[in-house]
Amino acid sequence: MTTPTARRHVNVELLNRLRDVLGGTRVSHGTLDGISYSRDLWPRGTLDVRRGRIENRPELIAWPETTEEVSRILRICNEMRVPVVPFGAGSGMCGAAVPRRGGIILDLKRMKQVERISDQSNLVVCQPGILGAHLERELNRHGYTLGHLPGSLGTSTVGGYLATRSAGLAATYYGKIEDMVISLQVVLPDGTVVTTRTAPRRATGPDFNHLFLGSEGALGVITRTHLRIHLLPEAYFFRGLAFKNLAAGLESLRLILRCGMRPLFVRLCDEDDTATTMNELGIAVRGCLLVLIFGGGAGMVELSGRKAVEICRGLDGRDHGEEPARVWYEHRYAEHYRQSEILAEPETIFDTIEVAATWRDIEGVYRAVRGAVPKEIRLAAHVPHAYPEGCSLEFTMTGRAKAKKDLELYDRAWSLVLDALGKNGGVLSHHHGIGLQKDKWRARQQPVAETLLRALKRQLDPYDILNPGKFDGEPEDAC
Secondary structure, eight states, rough: OOOOOOOOOOOOOHHHHHHHHHHHSEEEEHHHHHHHTTTSOHHHHHHHHHOOOOOOOSEEOOOOSHHHHHHHHHHHHHHHHHEEEEEEESOOSSTTTTTTTOEEEOOOOTOOOOEEETTTTEEEEEEESHHHHHHHHHHHHHHHHOOOOTTTTOOOOOHHHHHOOOOOHHHHHOOHHHHHHHEEEEEEETSSSOOOOOOOOOOOOTTTTTHHHOTSSSSSSEEEEEEEOOOOOOOEEEEEEEEEEEEHHHHHHHHHTTTTTOOEEEEEEEEEEEHIIHHHHTTOSSEEEEEEEEEHHHHHHHHHHHHHHHHHHTTTTTEEEHOOOHHHTTTTTTTGGGGHHHSSSTTTTEEEEEEEEEETTHHHHHHHHHHHOOEEEEEEEEEEBBSSSEEEEEEEEEEEETTOOOHHHHHHHHHHHHHHHHHOBBOOOOOSSOOOTTTHHHHHHHHHHHHHHHHHHHHHHHTTTBBBSSSOOTTTOOO
């Protein structure tokens, strides 16, 4: 994989025009800032840094605080044909925030206000730069939750959730981010501000909100959103059960969801994940551990929990009581902050492969991914999200390459896995997005949709200024 070299020289005219908008303290062309914003948490970028390669540095970093400032910046950049990469917390795992062609990083973290919490309409209005943990803490103070609780809650922003079509750990109960969005305010590449209507539903043609959800900053910059909120659960039901094999655990989950029950959290581990991740937490269980946590009104929670346990026992699930689920719940975010520790070791590789498939196809996808990886790779898998139609699978990939072969092993493993997914009914991503990592395979899986996507990109962004290099097929007059 080759990476285009980013611009190195500062455009003085651009710098001065941005300072006219933001003042002198909210624009930077410093070397250290450029290095800091040259990547997100895509593990391949970390491997590059480990080799001493720091590429894709932006020319400037800008910190807007209002929609008007974002609009003025995009108008300037559209006129001058300067690339702009919207940036949240930089915790993405696929290279979506990498400034492939230099230009400007538009860091939105100063747009972090909770503008309003509506008790009457069960909505929160907020800006995109607020960290998920900060938004959740503010909602909790008022007795609410957003229900969007990704593992990266403390290091990810609302704008990042929207841009990648994120799903949190409680997606089985509350839904994914697209289920929570009521309306958006978006700045288009030419600086035009578009605001969708705030209503519980609309039948006015294709939903304009969904045009920008998952677009990874390539079609517009989201500057405000109305999101659906929920009352905090009154009660919880915790249970850990173990199965002899993954198939029995999957069938238990399928039956639980088919009966209309919706756990607040689920985590079904294969034998390797149980023996590593769970055992490291002090959960001494053999086989495939299923964590079930129900939340809501006290009566319904107890009824649902007991019925779910009955279903699991019917498939020879061994009941280990509350403790495994309570221990996992207390440490549910900890495992998502292991990348730096693991990749600090020379020649090691690490990543997470998160996919989704229907109940009919999920076991085949599991076997295909396991069978595809090179022998140097170790996999541990778990189901973090489950729905009536199917579930997601997340594989933790670790390995150690021979001398200076880490990038080669990493790329080969991913290529084999993505090829296998295309042949076995799995989608390329359930919640991390596409970025640089999977763009080529997206086009292969959905060629007609990809053609439409490129046409849409050309219409909205004819000069390809917004997050360029993330969609194949460049406009002729691209910057």
